Amino acid sequence: MTNGDKSVPTANRRWLTIVALLAAFVGLVAFAFAIKAIGDFWNPAVPLRFAILAEVFLCSMALVGMGIGMSFLWFAWRGLKKRNAANSPPNHTYPFSNSRQ
Numbered sequence: 801m802t803n804g805d806k807s808v809p810t811a812n813r814r815w816l817t818i819v820a821l822l823a824a825f826v827g828l829v830a831f832a833f834a835i836k837a838i839g840d841f842w843n844p845a846v847p848l849r850f851a852i853l854a855e856v857f858l859c860s861m862a863l864v865g866m867g868i869g870m871s872f873l874w875f876a877w878r879g880l881k882k883r884n885a886a887n888s889p890p891n892h893t894y895p896f897s898n899s900r901q
């Protein structure tokens with residue numbers, strides 16, 4: 801791999817695909833538990849505050865798992881390190897920096 805090449809080796813992409821599918825599966829399982837937990841709203845033995853807190857926790861866990869899985873799949877299938885303006889290094893030096901070249 802050369803310095804200008806931003807592609808990921810194929811073996812790493814395969815492992816990353818496996819991890820991504822596992823993360824997406826965990827997100828789907830969390831969604832299944834979140835849907836099942838909706839029944840707690842009508843259960844008189846479960847306090848409403850606890851039911852709301854549990855539902856928010858399960859839904860957020862499911863969304864995070866799905867988000868991680870989708871971003872890993874995007875990275876594994878594309879094979880490129882996505883760079884945008886937010887995380888790219890600046891092309892200029894700052895006027896009051898201590899670095900001398």
